[in-house]
Amino acid sequence: MAPIVDGLAQQYQGKVSIRKIDANNDPAAQSLNIQGVPTYVFIDSFGKVLERQLGGDPDALKQGFEKAAGSH
C-alpha cells in the first residue's frame, strides 16, 4: 500500500498532508483507537475526523484524498 499512498500524496501535494504513525511506538496511535493495520484516518485542518479506513483499498483511499482536499 505504501506505493499507492505515496503516489496519491504526490498527486494531492499542497492540499493534503501525510503523517505516518507507528502503531506500536507512537502515542498518537492510542488516541486513534486503532483496531488494525493498516489504518488510514483522514482529518480536516481542524482535526475533525472525515473518514476512517481499515485495510488497503486504492479506490477508497483516492476518495478519501478527494474528500480531504475538498474540506477546509
Added chain:
Amino acid sequence: MRCPECGDETSDMLTKCEWCGSSLFTGGGRHESAFAGQHPAGEDVPYREAFEGGLMGGGEGPPPGDPGQFYSGPAVSEWSTLPRSDQGSDSGKPWYLAPWIYGAGTVVVIAVVIVALALVNGGGGGSSQYSSLVVDGRPTLLDVYTDT
C-alpha cells in the same frame, strides 16, 4: 295583624304599628300580655322570661333548662369555621398553575438547549480532537502502520 288604632294591617313582628306608630299591645286588651303587670305596655318581654313563663308556647321553642342555652348567638355553620388550610390549595388554583412550575420548566428547557448546542458545535465525540495531529494546517492523512 291589624292595628287597633288605625285599623291597617301591619307586621306581627313589630311592637308598634308601622303606619301610625301606636303600640300594638295597648288598649282594647286584645293582646293582653301575661307580663302586663311586670312590663309597661309596649316594652318587649325578654326571651328568657318569655320562655320560663310559657309565652312562647310548649313544643315550639327550646325546652326549659339552663338559661344559658336559650340563646347563644347566631347559628354558625361548621363550614365557615374551618381553617383556611382545610378549604383547598392556595387561592383554589390547581398545582399545575403554580408559578414555580413554569420557572422549573423554563430552566429545564434552557438546559436542554445549551446541551444540544454544545453537542452540535463542539462535541460530537471526536470532532477536532486530533487537531494536534494536523500537519501544516492542511487536511491530513494519518497513515497508521506497523513494522511487524
